[in-house]
Amino acid sequence: MNQPGPLFVGRAQAIQQIRQAAERAAQRIPQFVFIEGFAGVGKTALVSEALGPYSDWPEVTLSLDEGFRDKPGSVFAYFAQLQGPTSPGLGVLSGEEATSDEAIQHGLQRAAVLESPAVIRLANFHHIDELSAETLLKAASGVFSAPLLFIATSRPDPRRQVARFANMCRTSRNGLYLDVQPFGRHDTRRMLQHYISTPLAQDVIDEVWRATAGYPALVKTVGEIVARTPVGSRALYPALSEVDGSAAQRQMVVAVEYALNAADAGTVDAVRLLAASRHPLGRAELDDMTQCPLDVGGLLETGLVTWDEDRFAYAIRNHPVARAVLSALPPEQRAEVHLRLAERQEGAEAVFQRAAALRYNPESGSVDEVHAQLHNFAATALMRTDLPAAFSFFRTAAQLRPDAETVEKLLGVAIPLGRLDVLTLFENQVDAWQATPLREAVLAMLALQRNDLDTAVTVLWSQRRLSPEMPGALAYAQAVVEVSAEVAMRGQQDRLGGPRMQALMMLAAQEEGLKHALENAASEAERHQLQGVLVLTAGLRSLGEIWQGLEYTRPQDMSRGIEDLTLILERLQEVPGTEAFQELIRGARGARYRQIGDPFAAYEDLKDLAEIPIANHFIVNAQVQLAMVLFNAGYWQEAERVVERAAGRAILRRESAPSLVAYAIYALIHVARGDTAAMEPLMKDLESAESQGPAISVHVEWVKAFISVVQGDHEMSVQHLLAMRDEAGSWWSIGMEPMLLLVRAAHYAGWSSMIGPLRKSMRLGDSPAWVEFHWAIVCYLDAFDAWAQGHLADAVEHFRSVIAWHETQPPLRSGQLRTDGGGYRMHKSFASLDLAILVALNQEELAEYVDVAIEAAEWAASTFRSAGAETVVGAALEILGGLHQPTAQDRLAWAAQAPQDAAPQDAAAEDGSSGGEHALPPEWDQLTAREREVAELVAAGKTNKAIAAELGAAVRTVDTHVSRILKKLGLRSRRELRHLHSSP
Numbered sequence: 001m002n003q004p005g006p007l008f009v010g011r012a013q014a015i016q017q018i019r020q021a022a023e024r025a026a027q028r029i030p031q032f033v034f035i036e037g038f039a040g041v042g043k044t045a046l047v048s049e050a051l052g053p054y055s056d057w058p059e060v061t062l063s064l065d066e067g068f069r070d071k072p073g074s075v076f077a078y079f080a081q082l083q084g085p086t087s088p089g090l091g092v093l094s095g096e097e098a099t100s101d102e103a104i105q106h107g108l109q110r111a112a113v114l115e116s117p118a119v120i121r122l123a124n125f126h127h128i129d130e131l132s133a134e135t136l137l138k139a140a141s142g143v144f145s146a147p148l149l150f151i152a153t154s155r156p157d158p159r160r161q162v163a164r165f166a167n168m169c170r171t172s173r174n175g176l177y178l179d180v181q182p183f184g185r186h187d188t189r190r191m192l193q194h195y196i197s198t199p200l201a202q203d204v205i206d207e208v209w210r211a212t213a214g215y216p217a218l219v220k221t222v223g224e225i226v227a228r229t230p231v232g233s234r235a236l237y238p239a240l241s242e243v244d245g246s247a248a249q250r251q252m253v254v255a256v257e258y259a260l261n262a263a264d265a266g267t268v269d270a271v272r273l274l275a276a277s278r279h280p281l282g283r284a285e286l287d288d289m290t291q292c293p294l295d296v297g298g299l300l301e302t303g304l305v306t307w308d309e310d311r312f313a314y315a316i317r318n319h320p321v322a323r324a325v326l327s328a329l330p331p332e333q334r335a336e337v338h339l340r341l342a343e344r345q346e347g348a349e350a351v352f353q354r355a356a357a358l359r360y361n362p363e364s365g366s367v368d369e370v371h372a373q374l375h376n377f378a379a380t381a382l383m384r385t386d387l388p389a390a391f392s393f394f395r396t397a398a399q400l401r402p403d404a405e406t407v408e409k410l411l412g413v414a415i416p417l418g419r420l421d422v423l424t425l426f427e428n429q430v431d432a433w434q435a436t437p438l439r440e441a442v443l444a445m446l447a448l449q450r451n452d453l454d455t456a457v458t459v460l461w462s463q464r465r466l467s468p469e470m471p472g473a474l475a476y477a478q479a480v481v482e483v484s485a486e487v488a489m490r491g492q493q494d495r496l497g498g499p500r501m502q503a504l505m506m507l508a509a510q511e512e513g514l515k516h517a518l519e520n521a522a523s524e525a526e527r528h529q530l531q532g533v534l535v536l537t538a539g540l541r542s543l544g545e546i547w548q549g550l551e552y553t554r555p556q557d558m559s560r561g562i563e564d565l566t567l568i569l570e571r572l573q574e575v576p577g578t579e580a581f582q583e584l585i586r587g588a589r590g591a592r593y594r595q596i597g598d599p600f601a602a603y604e605d606l607k608d609l610a611e612i613p614i615a616n617h618f619i620v621n622a623q624v625q626l627a628m629v630l631f632n633a634g635y636w637q638e639a640e641r642v643v644e645r646a647a648g649r650a651i652l653r654r655e656s657a658p659s660l661v662a663y664a665i666y667a668l669i670h671v672a673r674g675d676t677a678a679m680e681p682l683m684k685d686l687e688s689a690e691s692q693g694p695a696i697s698v699h700v701e702w703v704k705a706f707i708s709v710v711q712g713d714h715e716m717s718v719q720h721l722l723a724m725r726d727e728a729g730s731w732w733s734i735g736m737e738p739m740l741l742l743v744r745a746a747h748y749a750g751w752s753s754m755i756g757p758l759r760k761s762m763r764l765g766d767s768p769a770w771v772e773f774h775w776a777i778v779c780y781l782d783a784f785d786a787w788a789q790g791h792l793a794d795a796v797e798h799f800r801s802v803i804a805w806h807e808t809q810p811p812l813r814s815g816q817l818r819t820d821g822g823g824y825r826m827h828k829s830f831a832s833l834d835l836a837i838l839v840a841l842n843q844e845e846l847a848e849y850v851d852v853a854i855e856a857a858e859w860a861a862s863t864f865r866s867a868g869a870e871t872v873v874g875a876a877l878e879i880l881g882g883l884h885q886p887t888a889q890d891r892l893a894w895a896a897q898a899p900q901d902a903a904p905q906d907a908a909a910e911d912g913s914s915g916g917e918h919a920l921p922p923e924w925d926q927l928t929a930r931e932r933e934v935a936e937l938v939a940a941g942k943t944n945k946a947i948a949a950e951l952g953a954a955v956r957t958v959d960t961h962v963s964r965i966l967k968k969l970g971l972r973s974r975r976e977l978r979h980l981h982s983s984p
Helices: 012-026 043-050 074-080 100-112 130-142 160-171 185-192 202-212 216-227 236-245 247-261 265-276 283-290 296-301 319-327 331-343 347-360 367-383 387-400 404-417 420-431 437-449 453-461 473-489 493-519 524-549 555-572 579-595 599-609 617-632 636-653 657-672 677-688 694-710 714-728 737-748 752-763 771-788 792-807 822-841 847-867 870-884 907-911 922-926 929-939 944-951 955-969 974-982
Strands: 031-036 059-063 118-123 148-154 175-179 305-308 313-316
Touching: 012 031, 012 043, 012 148, 012 175, 031 043, 031 160, 043 148, 059 074, 074 130, 100 130, 130 160, 148 160, 160 175, 185 202, 185 216, 202 216, 202 236, 202 319, 202 636, 216 236, 216 247, 236 247, 236 319, 236 420, 236 636, 247 265, 247 319, 265 283, 265 296, 265 305, 265 313, 265 319, 265 331, 283 313, 296 305, 313 319, 331 347, 347 367, 347 387, 367 387, 367 404, 367 524, 387 404, 387 420, 404 420, 404 437, 404 473, 420 437, 437 453, 437 473, 453 473, 453 493, 473 493, 473 524, 473 617, 473 657, 493 524, 524 555, 524 579, 555 579, 579 599, 579 617, 599 617, 599 822, 617 636, 617 657, 617 822, 636 657, 657 677, 657 694, 677 694, 694 714, 694 737, 714 737, 714 944, 737 752, 737 771, 737 822, 752 771, 771 792, 771 822, 792 822, 792 847, 822 847, 822 870, 847 870, 929 944, 929 955, 929 974, 944 955, 955 974
Parallel strands: 031 148, 031 175, 059 118, 118 148
Antiparallel strands: 305 313
């Protein structure tokens, strides 16, 4: 049986119950199902999904409307006129007007002679007339044996006839009553994940659930809007705004109008007041505003209102219902509702209600007065650093009157909150302004919101002059910082050099001017205002200088960049109130420390940024870097939590290059654990977004390389790692981890000739590694070089030196053992595994190192297990088995670990071997039949992956065969094997 689709992630039990009723109906036990729920919960879709396996059953469906409600007997009269095989169990004497009793008698007779199961579906049961409901109830009580499944769907309705039928289905042994409610947060997440492959943070789910109240049709609308937006430019808030005009929301409006049709005027008035209010209202408040005693029963019977036990007040059921109630009102009437609320509320709540009234009726009050009040409340919110509240006040003020001052202040809080979507509300007005720094700032931010980076850059370049006294100068600087972050992450930082330098000069001048003005401030209020502007000015200047530092293009400049960031931090510390900006600078410095391979300094700078709930470029990038520090230190579970939080929040406001990198690191952690299949949808999305720039494509190649390692395809891993370096332009610009993985992959793919050039590259400076780590990397390279040259004991000693160096590193944080490898635990684990593989393959020559190898393999297995990398754990355990039982090597299958010392696939053409038939060399005799078969394919220039596919074997099995073949023949490489094979 097929699994339910995304609309039914929380409906499995209901679907199962309906299908069980169908099975009983098939056994001639008639079943009556009543499904109740508000519009939008998916009752009709639920029934269709449940009846999918019974699509061959004859079915009669009737969807009621208000026309049936006031016509006695209209429903059973409709069924009475049905005739023929398509209406099993239905129909009466042809052409006669049937009475209720006649309909019951004839219906029971027809039902009794049914031979095959049939379905009757009655939608919108709440519209049924009283006589038809009574007739149906009597018929249901009189039928005892018939293969009949009757399903009615209904909105909540207090009418007696509806309640009686629902109660019969609830209590009868042949009945089933289902109360279908909207999704909770858990099922909302599950449904969204059918449309969105990227991680979803809890606050994203909360926002969707708040806007949709969990109604499946509305959640589905959000998911579909996001899904059809290209990855890299998705944003949740614009998708949520589209819900208002969706077909699903229009259905809610129809349902609300129906629910209010039977209510008296006082109840309707109370429902509208509750829909417009920002908080629950008590009975006394409602009595006062409606000017009549509240009918509590009638209010709750509408199904639109609930009782808030905590606040001892009434509240509208949810936001979609509130929107539906208010959207049906004419503008003047809606304004009147808001004014009545404003008259009985105080402070900010009253101002919000007056502003709402003015939006729907400009004649309902003074725009100037309300506009000024909103600015005052926003200023108070900023004093207590409550950015979300300030954003709400400024947005409401701008909706009333989008003047330059209001839009500038709105932009000032929208950027740090990541709410640039709000600017689209004022695009037409701003575009009509005269050219000013503020206009260019807003237009650049709008372009960035649309992922149109070219336009954003062009707009910022159009501002030829900038000085502190110009309107919107600070907003322009904010826009420059934001766009600088985007172009830097795409590897295009030189595109904005002019505007950035101009903005930094303006900020430096303004900072000095503000400091001087503070010394001469006449009042505490003036001083407080100047201090707030100084904090923003100094902070923006520091952030702009971060991206200026990215223009260093040489490895030796990396330490200079760290020194620059330290100086910026020290300067910021002299300005009180800049603590938030200081955290961002520490995050940028921590990212540089991680890049040069200093996890200890990186962790100190980054650790406090893990829980910051802001998804801007700086925070997301810092959290990604922290996740990589934790990943390399072996704390994969914690790394996953950090990057999931960073990646999961990205879609809430607007995806950017750092958020795409966060997606890639999230995939990397799962791939390293072996969860490759689960990451396929996410990887497809990332590949579609590679045009975002090298930062994205580099990390996509990084994940693909890990996938190849897990799958045992070393050749492909090498290709991805080299592509990664080509995208970045150098190893130093992307860190050391990919280079270390390349060394291993190249050796195990048999391309050891690559190691020499890598060592040379390191010595020439294409490495960001700090001095101590640089030595460990060179020693690691020397180990593989010695291994390839056949100097096995030297190789072991090099590996031991690398491991010993790791054991001298300080703990990354408290609680970690000093010998645990500090922040390099994964590097130590791979080096330990490499040593164990080397000894396991050469136990006779390296017998004295077997105990050392066993200890190394055991430590590596333990570390990989703690990280959850079960695939690598399995390889380590198999190596251990080989070390303990050297005569059982045929049982070893080391997959991604067994060295091949092979040449590239096209090497046959290089050395002239043809792979054609000829007499085999005598050395071939010592090979088994299977080994000779593998040797022939190797000699033909095929890779281990291709050989495995041809022979129907695992790659790890072929790895082992190739290693044993080379050892038996006394050869060091696949090239030598091909020469031996082609020799006469």
